[in-house]
Amino acid sequence: MLISVVRGIGQVDFMASPWTGLVFIVALAAGNWRYAVYGVLGSAVATLTAYAFGAARDRVEMGLEGFSGTLIGVAFVLYFGMSWMTTLLVVVGCVAGSVVTSALVTLLKPFNLPTFTAPFCIVTSVMLLAAPSFERVRQGKIGPALPSAATGRTALTWSDIWQGMFNGIGQVFFQNKWYVGLIFLVGLVVGSWIAAVAAVVSSLIGMAVAWVLGAPAADIAAGLYGYNAVLVGMALAGIFVVLSPAGGVYAVVGAIAATGLTAALTTFFTPFGGHTLTWPFVLVAWAFLAAVPAFAWLRRAG
Amino acid sequence: MLISVVRGIGQVDFMASPWTGLVFIVALAAGNWRYAVYGVLGSAVATLTAYAFGAARDRVEMGLEGFSGTLIGVAFVLYFGMSWMTTLLVVVGCVAGSVVTSALVTLLKPFNLPTFTAPFCIVTSVMLLAAPSFERVRQGKIGPALPSAATGRTALTWSDIWQGMFNGIGQVFFQNKWYVGLIFLVGLVVGSWIAAVAAVVSSLIGMAVAWVLGAPAADIAAGLYGYNAVLVGMALAGIFVVLSPAGGVYAVVGAIAATGLTAALTTFFTPFGGHTLTWPFVLVAWAFLAAVPAFAWLRRAG
Amino acid sequence: MLISVVRGIGQVDFMASPWTGLVFIVALAAGNWRYAVYGVLGSAVATLTAYAFGAARDRVEMGLEGFSGTLIGVAFVLYFGMSWMTTLLVVVGCVAGSVVTSALVTLLKPFNLPTFTAPFCIVTSVMLLAAPSFERVRQGKIGPALPSAATGRTALTWSDIWQGMFNGIGQVFFQNKWYVGLIFLVGLVVGSWIAAVAAVVSSLIGMAVAWVLGAPAADIAAGLYGYNAVLVGMALAGIFVVLSPAGGVYAVVGAIAATGLTAALTTFFTPFGGHTLTWPFVLVAWAFLAAVPAFAWLRRAG
Numbered sequence: 001m002l003i004s005v006v007r008g009i010g011q012v013d014f015m016a017s018p019w020t021g022l023v024f025i026v027a028l029a030a031g032n033w034r035y036a037v038y039g040v041l042g043s044a045v046a047t048l049t050a051y052a053f054g055a056a057r058d059r060v061e062m063g064l065e066g067f068s069g070t071l072i073g074v075a076f077v078l079y080f081g082m083s084w085m086t087t088l089l090v091v092v093g094c095v096a097g098s099v100v101t102s103a104l105v106t107l108l109k110p111f112n113l114p115t116f117t118a119p120f121c122i123v124t125s126v127m128l129l130a131a132p133s134f135e136r137v138r139q140g141k142i143g144p145a146l147p148s149a150a151t152g153r154t155a156l157t158w159s160d161i162w163q164g165m166f167n168g169i170g171q172v173f174f175q176n177k178w179y180v181g182l183i184f185l186v187g188l189v190v191g192s193w194i195a196a197v198a199a200v201v202s203s204l205i206g207m208a209v210a211w212v213l214g215a216p217a218a219d220i221a222a223g224l225y226g227y228n229a230v231l232v233g234m235a236l237a238g239i240f241v242v243l244s245p246a247g248g249v250y251a252v253v254g255a256i257a258a259t260g261l262t263a264a265l266t267t268f269f270t271p272f273g274g275h276t277l278t279w280p281f282v283l284v285a286w287a288f289l290a291a292v293p294a295f296a297w298l299r300r301a302g
Numbered sequence: 303m304l305i306s307v308v309r310g311i312g313q314v315d316f317m318a319s320p321w322t323g324l325v326f327i328v329a330l331a332a333g334n335w336r337y338a339v340y341g342v343l344g345s346a347v348a349t350l351t352a353y354a355f356g357a358a359r360d361r362v363e364m365g366l367e368g369f370s371g372t373l374i375g376v377a378f379v380l381y382f383g384m385s386w387m388t389t390l391l392v393v394v395g396c397v398a399g400s401v402v403t404s405a406l407v408t409l410l411k412p413f414n415l416p417t418f419t420a421p422f423c424i425v426t427s428v429m430l431l432a433a434p435s436f437e438r439v440r441q442g443k444i445g446p447a448l449p450s451a452a453t454g455r456t457a458l459t460w461s462d463i464w465q466g467m468f469n470g471i472g473q474v475f476f477q478n479k480w481y482v483g484l485i486f487l488v489g490l491v492v493g494s495w496i497a498a499v500a501a502v503v504s505s506l507i508g509m510a511v512a513w514v515l516g517a518p519a520a521d522i523a524a525g526l527y528g529y530n531a532v533l534v535g536m537a538l539a540g541i542f543v544v545l546s547p548a549g550g551v552y553a554v555v556g557a558i559a560a561t562g563l564t565a566a567l568t569t570f571f572t573p574f575g576g577h578t579l580t581w582p583f584v585l586v587a588w589a590f591l592a593a594v595p596a597f598a599w600l601r602r603a604g
Numbered sequence: 605m606l607i608s609v610v611r612g613i614g615q616v617d618f619m620a621s622p623w624t625g626l627v628f629i630v631a632l633a634a635g636n637w638r639y640a641v642y643g644v645l646g647s648a649v650a651t652l653t654a655y656a657f658g659a660a661r662d663r664v665e666m667g668l669e670g671f672s673g674t675l676i677g678v679a680f681v682l683y684f685g686m687s688w689m690t691t692l693l694v695v696v697g698c699v700a701g702s703v704v705t706s707a708l709v710t711l712l713k714p715f716n717l718p719t720f721t722a723p724f725c726i727v728t729s730v731m732l733l734a735a736p737s738f739e740r741v742r743q744g745k746i747g748p749a750l751p752s753a754a755t756g757r758t759a760l761t762w763s764d765i766w767q768g769m770f771n772g773i774g775q776v777f778f779q780n781k782w783y784v785g786l787i788f789l790v791g792l793v794v795g796s797w798i799a800a801v802a803a804v805v806s807s808l809i810g811m812a813v814a815w816v817l818g819a820p821a822a823d824i825a826a827g828l829y830g831y832n833a834v835l836v837g838m839a840l841a842g843i844f845v846v847l848s849p850a851g852g853v854y855a856v857v858g859a860i861a862a863t864g865l866t867a868a869l870t871t872f873f874t875p876f877g878g879h880t881l882t883w884p885f886v887l888v889a890w891a892f893l894a895a896v897p898a899f900a901w902l903r904r905a906g
Contacts, residue, residue: 053548054598085515096559102596103589110412110714129566135456135516154739213689214739246657257700264733271573271875287707294706296658355850356900387817398861404898405891412714431868437758437818573875 001047008043008066012117012172013184013199013231014239015191016062023187024173030183031175034077038090039173042066042073045094046101055102068101068120069094071173075124075277078174085136089127097123112300114240116285117231117278128275152216160221161207168203168226172278176222194238202226202233202255209259228262229255231281232288239301240289246297250288258284303349310345310368314419314474315486315501315533316541317493318364325489326475332485333477336379340392341475344368344375347396348403357404370403370422371396373475377426377579380476387438391429399425414602415588416542419533419580430577454518462523463509470505470528474580478524496540504528504535504557511561530564531557533583534590541603542591548599552590560586605651612647612670616721616776617788617803617835618843619795620666627791628777634787635779638681642694643777646670646677649698650705659706672705672724673698675777679728679881682778689740693731701727716904718844720889721835721882732879756820764825765811772807772830776882780826798842806830806837806859813863832866833859835885836892843905844893850901854892862888 003018009028010021029036046069051060059065072093080086100119108115131137156164166181169188175181188196206229210220219225236251237243261280269276292298305320311330312323331338348371353362361367374395382388402421410417433439458466465480471490472483490498508531512522521527538553539545563582571578594600607622613632614625633640650673655664663669676697684690704723712719735741760768770785773792779785792800810833814824823829840855841847865884873880896902 053596053600055596092558092562095555096562099555099559099593100589102593104592106592106595107413111711126563126566129569130562132569133515133517133521133565134512135518137515210738213734213737213741215737216739253699253703256696257703260696260700260734261730263737264730267733267736268876272570287704290708290710291703291706293710294657294659298657355898355902357898394860394864397857398864401857401861401895402891404895406894408894408897409715428865428868431871432817432864434871435817435819435867436814437820439817574872 001051004061004063005040005044005047005066007061007063008047009039009063009070010187010191011063011067012070013188013191014195014234015188017191020187020191021063023190024184027170027175027180027183027187028074028173031170031173031177031180034082035074035173035175038073038077038082038086039070040073041087042069042071042076042090042094045069045091046072046098049095049098050101053098053102055098065098065101068097068115068117068123071117071120071278072097072123074173075120076127079128079275080131080137089137093123093127111290113286113289116235116282118282121277121279121282124277125275125279129272152218154211154214154217156207156211156217156220160217164207164221164223164226165200165203167221167223168206168230169199169223171223171227172231181223192238194243195234198233198237198251199230202229202237202251205229205233205252205255206259206262209256210263213263215263225259225262228258228278228280228284231278232258232284235281235285236288240285241292242299242301244297244299246295247299250295250298254284254288257288303353306363306365307342307346307349307368309363309365310349311341311365311372312489312493313365313369314372315490315493316497316536317490319493322489322493323365325492326486329472329477329482329485329489330376330475333472333475333479333482336384337376337475337477340375340379340384340388341372342375343389344371344373344378344392344396347371347393348374348400351397351400352403355400355404357400367400367403370399370417370419370425373419373422373580374399374425376475377422378429381430381577382433382439391439395425395429413592415591418537418584418587420584423579423581423584426579427577427581431574454520456513456516456519458509458513458519458522462519466509466523466525466528467502467505469523469525470508470532471501471525473525473529474533483525494540496545497536500535500539500553501532504531504539504553507531507535507554507557508561508564511558512565515565517565527561527564530560530580530582530586533580534560534586537583537587538590542587543594544601544603546599546601548597549601552597552600556586556590559590605655608651608665608667609644609648609670611665611667612651613643613667613674614791614795615667615671616674617792617795618799618838619792621795624791624795625667627794628788631774631779631784631787631791632678632777635774635777635781635784638686639678639777639779642677642681642686642690643674644677645691646673646675646680646694646698649673649695650676650702653699653702654705657702657706659702669702669705672701672719672721672727675721675724675882676701676727678777679724680731683732683879684735684741693741697727697731715894717890717893720839720886722886725881725883725886728881729879729883733876756822758815758818758821760811760815760821760824764821768811768825768827768830769804769807771825771827772810772834773803773827775827775831776835785827796842798847799838802837802841802855803834806833806841806855809833809837809856809859810863810866813860814867817867819867829863829866832862832882832884832888835882836862836888839885839889840892844889845896846903846905848901848903850899851903854899854902858888858892861892 006021043066050065170181203226206226210225308323345368352367468483505528508528512527610625647670654669774785807830810830814829
């Protein structure tokens with residue numbers, strides 16, 4: 001069970017290896033020890049809830065019931081600050097997230113699609129939208145929306161590029177320090193060389209697309225245009241689609257689409273004090289996997 | 303056919319008994335005679351449309367084609383005032399609602415989910431969003447959004463609690479007087495003791511959650527955090543999920559989730575002059591029913 | 605392949621005839637030569653992408669992979685102005701639109717529903733939402749939202765009526781000159797007399813509904829309340845539902861619903877600098893087709 005909880009942290013990036021999970025915990029702690037504590041708490045509550053309600057044993061063991069909880073824990077401590085109320089919200093949120101996961105498994109079964117991080121996105125969006133109505137929740141700190149509305153220079157410096165590449169990997173877990181992203185990358189290498197390469201390339205694709213279209217350099221360097229591309233790139237390059245030349249092109253198109261959708265959803269969520277989370281990844285990955293059967297040169301994996 | 307129309311009013315709370323429907327008409331009239339007239343009108347138009355288009359006979363007879371029309375009638379007279387235009391809108395809205403009901407029956411069949419009040423929510427949200435574009439509709443009175451944006455004291459008085467409990471039951475039909483909620487509760491007792499108990503308990507759960515999180519006492523006392531919990535609680539406690547200890551826990555979690563989602567959707571609909579309606583109930587009930595097959599200790603009923 | 609590209613332009617209005625496609629190109633050119641160029645470009649890129657990825661041959665040949673690309677091309681040059689950046693966006697947008705088309709084909713298959721113009725709506729809404737984040741895209745001209753927020757007189761003149769009828773047909777392609785709508789109508793006659801009649805009647809229904817509810821005459825005359833009714837009317841009158849007396853009534857109800865939803869979605873998209881596009885058509889047509897099996901007197905065609 002403890003191993004399942006650790007796997008639940010690695011599964012955020014599709015890695016079932018507990019070693020990857022351990023490195024990811026180190027990465028979170030390098031960002032701030034609170035992230036590590038709440039991330040593990042979230043994975044544990046989600047995994048235990050699924051186990052207690054009698055969810056499929058193999059899903060529990062592989063950490064597939066825990067990864068949304070991991071992100072719920074990290075996001076809640078980021079947005080609401082560390083407190084007993086936040087701890088309570090994480091527990092309730094992970095129980096609800098467990099139900100949402102099972103609901104999505106049922107709803108997506110006819111289309112053979114995984115839930116991805118949709119349960120995390122749903123629970124966290126709901127909580128962020130609900131927060132202004134509740135005095136005891138509002139007292140927590142609400143972090144800035146991602147990407148920031150910052151404008152400014154659009155030319156990239158060398159340090160923007162290399163730091164942004166690492167940040168695109170770290171922002172999957174809301175982390176914006178380059179060395180945290182680097183530790184996550186080490187975790188990926190431990191789990192799968194192909195996924196690590198896909199993450200680096202996709203992060204760079206996301207940055208390149210945003211740069212061509214004229215996004216502010218500060219947002220690009222913070223990894224805000226990279227993290228959804230990173231997740232889509234990993235998902236389409238070998239994990240859910242068989243790796244091939246056509247599959248590689250498909251993954252690149254997916255990473256580009258994820259970057260555009262990141263900007264679009266940021267605008268969409270703005271009137272709601274919005275937080276883009278990993279919605280762009282979820283929607284692009286669903287669309288691109290659902291489209292696979294229509295294309296003769298692509299094959300689903302796994 | 304007349305009995306089907308009356309059943310269509312009770313089916314808002316899942317009760318097929320025509321006696322429940324009659325008591326509910328009395329309750330609406332106790333709020334304002336206009337609600338009773340338009341509620342019956344809506345149920346009649348929706349039931350007749352379904353009958354005329356040749357919808358499944360048993361669904362028509364059980365009132366399952368009428369209950370969304372009931373709520374459309376009540377909501378339209380509440381938001382647009384009593385007029386010939388409103389009457390016309392109710393008729394057209396119920397015809398459209400009948401099509402939406404049939405569409406949802408088809409779309410939800412692979413997942414074995416009922417439509418709940420989704421057709422009402424869709425038609426009413428569309429009409430509320432459309433109203434500002436139309437001069438003859440705008441002239442009607444647009445009621446205040448639910449829950450109100452009121453802030454203020456968060457401590458609950460004794461009368462807040464007992465009135466709020468009844469109001470949570472009455473707000474399912476947009477009613478905010480405690481004695482109207484009491485009459486609805488009588489109607490529930492006539493239909494099903496279990497549903498009545500579930501309604502009372504769920505209304506209190508919704509209030510408790512909102513109180514813990516620090517919602518304004520005025521909103522809690524008006525039943526604004528209770529009505530979605532009431533519907534979810536009834537749906538999950540015996541009506542769509544077999545009653546059992548695990549099922550009871552599940553219903554409690556559902557009522558908690560519905561309360562959080564009520565606050566979230568209120569924020570979401572705000573930029574659109576929003577009205578939360580029973581969207582939180584519909585979404586939570588769909589998710590919790592879809593998740594049932596994944597949990598070994600729960601069974602679908604009916 | 606060239607014929608498939610031309611068919612892709614006619615398929616916006618469900619016409620497989622290449623002659624219809626040719627007349628439509630003339631109509632676009634009568635509006636502005638840029639619309640014709642980008643419309644053909646969009647259809648070509650989308651068709652070629654589908655062909656290259658190995659989509660179903662019959663769909664490619666009938667132009668069913670091209671029509672969303674047509675609208676993407678026309679919409680992008682309208683909203684972002686003619687430039688190399690817009691051309692690049694059209695190419696990338698059509699590639700993404702091709703993936704979205706295939707994804708929707710998979711997702712809608714259990715319900716036997718066509719994609720309609722949903723891929724165009726999704727890609728264009730995403731790009732319009734993303735534009736404010738990107739300096740090089742923002743520099744293009746963003747056209748006014750449809751329908752306009754214009755208020756003013758609600759009484760219709762004779763020229764409002766006959767011009768509005770043609771404009772309702774032309775607005776399917778964003779065209780607001782009556783003679784452009786007339787040329788589109790000629791193209792429809794070439795393809796199908798029934799569709800042409802349905803288009804004229806539906807455009808008038810949309811205008812009548814908006815007039816009864818008190819919409820500004822300027823919006824009605826511009827065809828802004830007609831174009832979704834036109835598409836729904838054509839789709840339900842003979843093309844996707846067998847033509848019959850009941851089917852005719854059903855198409856009329858659909859055209860009315862599309863007009864109401866047009867106003868509603870215009871309000872919904874306003875906080876996002878919104879553009880209603882053909883979303884109302886897509887949603888109403890999906891609902892009305894999904895509901896057909898529930899109604900004994902209606903039959904699906906094709």
